[in-house]
Structures are given as C-alpha cells and as structure tokens.
Amino acid sequence: xxxxxxxxxxxxxxxxxxxxxxxxxxxxxxxxxxxxxxxxxxxxxxxxxxxxxxxxxxxxxxxxxxxxxxxxxxxxxxxxxxxxxxxxxxxxxxxxxxxxxxxxxxxxxxxxxxxxxxxxxxxxxxxxxxxxxxxxxxxxxxxxx
Amino acid sequence: xxxxxxxxxxxxxxxxxxxxxxxxxxxxxxxxxxxxxxxxxxxxxxxxxxxxxxxxxxxxxxxxxxxxxxxxxxxxxxxxxxxxxxxxxxxxxxxxxxxxxxxxxxxxxxxxxxxxxxxxxxxxxxxxxxxxxxxxxxxxxxxxx
Numbered sequence: 001x002x003x004x005x006x007x008x009x010x011x012x013x014x015x016x017x018x019x020x021x022x023x024x025x026x027x028x029x030x031x032x033x034x035x036x037x038x039x040x041x042x043x044x045x046x047x048x049x050x051x052x053x054x055x056x057x058x059x060x061x062x063x064x065x066x067x068x069x070x071x072x073x074x075x076x077x078x079x080x081x082x083x084x085x086x087x088x089x090x091x092x093x094x095x096x097x098x099x100x101x102x103x104x105x106x107x108x109x110x111x112x113x114x115x116x117x118x119x120x121x122x123x124x125x126x127x128x129x130x131x132x133x134x135x136x137x138x139x140x141x142x143x144x145x
Numbered sequence: 146x147x148x149x150x151x152x153x154x155x156x157x158x159x160x161x162x163x164x165x166x167x168x169x170x171x172x173x174x175x176x177x178x179x180x181x182x183x184x185x186x187x188x189x190x191x192x193x194x195x196x197x198x199x200x201x202x203x204x205x206x207x208x209x210x211x212x213x214x215x216x217x218x219x220x221x222x223x224x225x226x227x228x229x230x231x232x233x234x235x236x237x238x239x240x241x242x243x244x245x246x247x248x249x250x251x252x253x254x255x256x257x258x259x260x261x262x263x264x265x266x267x268x269x270x271x272x273x274x275x276x277x278x279x280x281x282x283x284x285x286x287x288x289x290x
Contacts, residue, residue: 005232010194012201014222020205022198028190030175032202039210045173047203047271049155053167054199056157057177058192060165065184077159087150090273126196128235131276 019043022050051130052081052096058126059098062119063112072111075143076103098136107140164188167195193238196275197226200241203271207264208245208257217256220288221248243281252285 012022012032018040022030031044045053056079067074078101083093100116116136120127127134157167157177163185167175176189190198201224209222223246228238245261261281265272272279 005236006230008191008193008197008228008230008238010190010197010201010226012198012205012224012226014205014209018206018209020202022190022195022201024190024194024198026187026190028176028178028194030190030195030198030202031173032198032206033173034206040206042171045155045167045169045171045175046153047199047201047206048153049169049173050167050175050195050199050202051271051274052153052155053157053169053175053177054192054195056155056167056192057165057175057195060157060159061163061177061179061185061192064159064163079157081155081157083153085151085153085270089268089270091150091270092273093153093270123234125230125234125236125238126192128237129196129275129277132274 017041048083048085048091048093052083055096055124055126055130056081056098059116059119059124062123063100063115066115066118067111070108070111070115072108072115074102074104074107077101093130093132095133095135096130098134099139100136101139101141103141103143105142109138109140112138112140162186193228193230193236197228197241200269200271200275201226201243204243204261204264204269207268208260211260211263212256215253215256215260217253217260219247219249219252222246238275238277240278240280241275243279244284245281246284246286248286248288250287254283254285257283257285 034040179185
C-alpha cells in the first residue's frame with residue numbers, strides 16, 4: 001500500500017539522427033545528443049550526463065532549502081559530479097562522486113555537512129532512485145581563495 | 146572485478162533561489178528550477194522531470210540506432226513518459242510508463258517491439274540505473290492518422 005501524490009509527464013521527441021528534445025508539461029526543454037563517433041552531432045548533452053545533472057539539481061535544491069532554514073548564507077555553490085561508467089552494456093555508473101563546493105564568508109561546515117547528509121539520506125528523490133554507490137565531499141572556500 | 150571505461154563529469158551550478166544550471170564537459174547545459182509554491186521561479190524543468198527526459202533520450206537513441214540497423218524507416222518518433230511520484234520522502238517514482246509513439250508508412254511493429262525490448266533489457270544505461278518498475282507500450286500510426 002502506497003500513496004501516489006502526483007503524476008509527472010514528460011515528452012521526448014526525436015529530431016534527427018541522435019538528436020532528441022525532452023519537454024516538461026510546463027514546456028521546459030532539455031536537448032540531448034551524442035558524439036559523432038556513435039552517430040550523433042553533439043548538439044546536446046548525453047542522456048547519462050543529463051542523469052547526473054538531474055542528481056545535482058535535486059540534491060542542490062535540497063541543500064539550498066535546508067541551509068536557508070539554518071540561516072546559512074553563501075555566495076557561490078556548485079556541485080561537481082563524476083560517474084565511473086562501465087565498459088559492458090548496459091553502461092551504467094558503477095560509482096558516483098559528488099563534490100559540493102561553496103564560497104562565502106563564515107559558512108558553518110557542520111551546517112553544510114548536515115544539509116548534504118539530509119539530502120542524500122532522506123530527501124533527494126533522484127538520489128534514492130539510483131541504485132549505485134555514492135560518495136560525497138564538501139569544499140568550502142572564502143570569497144578570495 | 147569490473148572494468149571502468151570512461152569517467153563522466155558534469156557541473157551543476159546554483160544561480161538563484163532554486164534555479165540551477167547543469168553543464169556537461171562539452172559545455173551543453175540543462176536548466177533546472179522548481180515551482181513558486183516550493184520557492185522557485187519555474188525557469189526550468191524539475192530534476193525529477195529531467196530524470197525522465199534522460200531515460201527517454203537514452204532509450205530513444207537505442208531504438209533509433211537498432212531500427213536503423215533493421216532498415217526500419219519512420220517519419221516521427223516520440224516517447225511519452227509518465228512517473229507516479231510518491232507522497233512521502235524521498236518522493237521517488239513508484240512506477241514509470243513509457244509510450245513509444247511512431248508515425249510513418251510500413252513500419253514493422255515486430256521490429257519496433259524488438260528494438261524497444263533490446264533497449265530496455267540490454268542497452269539502456271539510464272533504465273538499468275533506475276530501481277523502479279517500468280512498463281511500456283508502442284503506438285504506430287500512419288502519417289495521416
């Protein structure tokens with residue numbers, strides 16, 4: 001027994017060769033393609049790259065939202081995400097590493113640590129859907145570093 | 146023992162509020178945001194929508210590539226993807242449905258069926274990474290339908 005709250009629908013349309021365009025119900029798009037070596041024209045990110053971006057956006061939004069509640073201010077925040085892709089089909093990621101990078105004055109590391117942990121262990125739905133080992137670390141720099 | 150073939154790196158940068166931009170190593174981007182009800186400004190697709198787009202792009206490229214080898218021509222191809230999102234955190238999809246829609250003259254349904262099956266069961270790396278029940282069906286229409 002489970003409760004479904006919402007039905008999410010997207011549409012992915014073939015454009016040409018390996019070029020596809022994803023569209024959300026609100027009309028937001030993501031362009032996907034692949035490299036010429038496998039028949040594409042490199043017009044957009046590869047689906048496996050888009051997957052890592054979805055993971056970054058998901059955990060990023062959690063972290064921003066939790067840090068706001070903790071009154072933790074930052075100037076810059078980005079996440080570098082690395083996936084080790086297997087040689088054999090299906091070419092899944094065997095392991096994913098996330099590096100949460102912050103810049104700002106007086107950012108409390110324990111708050112960031114807590115926010116990232118809450119996202120990875122409780123809130124991030126994309127993370128929870130990926131059956132793969134994930135590791136993460138946090139880097140905090142002052143504005144001039 | 147496993148062989149890692151390739152390291153994929155993306156960067157996801159916080160822009161403002163819930164607005165994030167993902168960038169691939171080749172510079173391709175995907176904009177993510179959320180709705181005003183949860184603090185966003187709806188400047189891009191939600192990460193959970195982007196996840197479904199990645200799934201569509203991945204299986205779509207497989208299917209195009211397999212159908213080309215089978216000399217199966219089509220005029221139009223799109224995939225509608227629906228995810229049933231859970232109410233409780235983490236708000237994962239409990240089930241995903243893919244509807245592969247083709248338009249064209251003389252498309253052999255058994256070829257399309259075979260291509261979709263091969264993608265879902267063997268090749269599609271995004272699909273293989275998502276620990277969720279997936280169902281699919283195929284619709285083939287003639288150009289004037």
